Amino acid sequence: MDAISLLFTASVVAVGIYWFICVLGSAEQKGKSALHLSGGSISADKVGDKYNQYWSFFCRPKEIETVEKVPAFVDTFYNLVTDIYEWGWGQSFHFSPSLPGRSHHDATRAHEEFAVDLLGVSRGSCVLDAGCGVGGPMRAIAAHSGARVVGITINEYQVNRARLHNKKAGLDKQCEVVCGNFLQMPFDDSSFNGAYSIEATCHAPKLEEVYSEIYRVLKPGALYVSYEWVTTELYRAENPEHVEIVQGIERGDALPGLRSYDQIAETARKVGFEVVKEKDLAKPPAGPWWARLKMGRIAYWRNHIVVTFLSWLGIAPKGVVDVHEMLFKTADYLTRGGETGIFTPMHMILCRKPVDAN
Ligand SMILES: C=C(CC[C@@H](C)[C@H]1CC[C@H]2C3=CC[C@H]4[C@H](C)[C@@H](O)CC[C@]4(C)[C@H]3CC[C@]12C)C(C)C
């Protein structure tokens, strides 16, 4: 091979590797690149150790005794997964019913806008996003409703990512992000015109604690909507396959035990809410929310190669390969949860703080 052919072949290979690593796989246009996968606020040399600590803690989710440690481990979880989520899924960390003939992006937006439409808020209102991630829903909801949105997340790395995205989207005046625990929020009583949480309160060891905090900060008469992760009426605790699926979901998603669908409204009423509406948004005629997960399987293999290669080169922290493998397995459990119908990530509850609440 002469020098020119060698140079040509090397350039083609280099462009191919660049395309495979940097272009393919980023879920949102100009989204996170694989070259920037990190352990969030965890230093690169500690990612492996932190992953092992996380895994030992969530190994038997139903038996977690030190529930007060859950928020700290959820924080660790989001340090480990946030970049991978952004890279492989986008800026909205939740599922949505698939919409025939429409993109994932459209389906995601529709699911988010549906939530805020239920709240009936408009320009001039101030809405709380309890467990806001990197703010995908927050930006969509602010743009759609005109309301001001204040998001809270336990993870500082997400706060920085969300603020950066808000600024880039020109929504930093309308969207505020606070680092804190939604079980003890740094907000005054009766200060919000509405609140929502999208697939976030499932991380609370006791749903009652987060619901009563949200109740406290809402103005009397204001509405709260939540999309909850729950087991459905088809779940049977005596069926080993069901138990395996649920445990797989809990471990790979930092959940201190999945709740049953019938506990949600009961808890909302217990803290003082009036339940306005309750519905599993995954039920037909909704398109399967797990279709996107299933379709992505080939991409996950490619991502696995990319992560392993970058980690071998020392560009991605070593533990990222383990985290990616955990997510890979989780995707399978979630899909099985959806296909068997024993699990839903979108059990919607709409509640009101009574007008005469003091
Ligand atoms: C609400 C929660 C998170 C829900 C989803 C956003 C995430 C659940 C599982 C995640 C993923 C699984 C497989 C990953 C894949 C192996 C990787 O290559 C690219 C990213 C994934 C697709 C990743 C993306 C986010 C999820 C779908 C929980 C935690 C309460």
Ligand SMILES: C[S@@+](CC[C@H](N)C(=O)[O-])C[C@H]1O[C@@H](n2cnc3c(N)ncnc32)[C@H](O)[C@@H]1O
């Ligand atoms: C799956 S993500 C969903 C994020 C966002 N709602 C979305 O749909 O993109 C769950 C979010 O809940 C937050 N969270 C979990 N436990 C929390 C707690 N105790 N206090 C505050 N935020 C918490 C996580 O930090 C994360 O941002």
